[in-house]
Amino acid sequence: MRGSITILGTSSAAPTKDRFHSGQYFTFLRDVVLIDCGEGTQYRLLQYGLNYQKINHIFISHLHGDHYLGLPGLINTMALNSRSKPLTVYGPSGLSTILDAHFSSGKSHLSFDLTVKELQAGERIELKSMTCEVVQLEHRIPCYGFRFVQNQSDRKLNITRCEELNIPISAYSRLKEGADYSDEHRQIGNAELTFPSGKPFSYGYMTDTRYLPELSEVFAETDVLYHEATYLSTLIDRAEATFHSTAQQAGKFARLSAVNQLIIGHFSSRYDDLKPLLEEARSEFPNTELAVEAKTFEIS
Ligand SMILES: [Zn+2]
Numbered sequence: 196m197r198g199s200i201t202i203l204g205t206s207s208a209a210p211t212k213d214r215f216h217s218g219q220y221f222t223f224l225r226d227v228v229l230i231d232c233g234e235g236t237q238y239r240l241l242q243y244g245l246n247y248q249k250i251n252h253i254f255i256s257h258l259h260g261d262h263y264l265g266l267p268g269l270i271n272t273m274a275l276n277s278r279s280k281p282l283t284v285y286g287p288s289g290l291s292t293i294l295d296a297h298f299s300s301g302k303s304h305l306s307f308d309l310t311v312k313e314l315q316a317g318e319r320i321e322l323k324s325m326t327c328e329v330v331q332l333e334h335r336i337p338c339y340g341f342r343f344v345q346n347q348s349d350r351k352l353n354i355t356r357c358e359e360l361n362i363p364i365s366a367y368s369r370l371k372e373g374a375d376y377s378d379e380h381r382q383i384g385n386a387e388l389t390f391p392s393g394k395p396f397s398y399g400y401m402t403d404t405r406y407l408p409e410l411s412e413v414f415a416e417t418d419v420l421y422h423e424a425t426y427l428s429t430l431i432d433r434a435e436a437t438f439h440s441t442a443q444q445a446g447k448f449a450r451l452s453a454v455n456q457l458i459i460g461h462f463s464s465r466y467d468d469l470k471p472l473l474e475e476a477r478s479e480f481p482n483t484e485l486a487v488e489a490k491t492f493e494i495s
């Protein structure tokens with residue numbers, strides 16, 4: 196398994212007794228990322244057995260409370276438990292002011308370096324194993340989507356051929372980087388000793404946005420896409436007025452983008468039963484799953 200996405204919260208602005216505010220614990224190779232941090236996120240992390248001290252980067256989509264109110268509490272707890280590893284938080288303009296006010300008013304001392312960076316639409320943020328593309332969404336306040344793309348992986352060794360040709364193990368790392376092999380007797384092209392690397396994995400996160408089919412190019416062929424589905428299409432007028440999407444629109448977007456899998460979430464508290472939302476999205480894009488608290492989607 197190369198990584199996983201664990202759902203921490205699936206509710207829109209008002210939580211329910213079973214559905215919490217937005218948050219996702221996303222691991223991929225050497226990166227551990229928290230996407231959004233609604234109120235109570237630290238409790239979900241504890242309940243679901245996820246190590247919050249491993250998080251290197253936090254991405255906050257926008258400054259509505261259901262997406263960031265858990266952040267001061269989580270950071271406090273990290274410090275209380277003697278975190279020393281630096282943490283970078285990416286969020287919209289204003290997040291740094293909010294956090295500064297919180298920590299300076301409480302005279303809190305953090306045990307680690309906290310860096311808060313302002314997101315810019317169109318920028319690419321380099322993580323260890325992925326690059327995050329920041330995408331402007333359309334909501335009532337500035338809001339960003341994210342597309343995480345695996346950094347180009349190394350070529351895969353053709354071990355059988357390498358052994359047949361007695362290639363020394365010390366040459367393997369250069370071969371994986373694409374170099375040809377040579378010694379005093381011979382020169383062997385890289386293509387004979389390696390296979391091409393596979394398609395890089397990608398994960399898209401689009402929450403709190405009106406339906407934006409014009410972004411389907413940006414998310415084209417994404418492996419896994421999370422798209423908000425606050426309402427059923429019977430409430431499309433309300434979705435438009437509040438800059439949200441319907442489950443049907445989420446499905447349409449996934450189809451237009453030709454993604455592999457769609458996960459829908461950010462459900463209005465008016466829906467006790469989520470099946471109609473799932474059915475509506477699946478009518479447009481069959482490979483759709485509901486985001487459910489504690490559910491983990493494995494990336495193999
Ligand atoms: Zn929201």
Ligand SMILES: [Zn+2]
Binds near residue numbers: 334
């Ligand atoms: Zn919002």
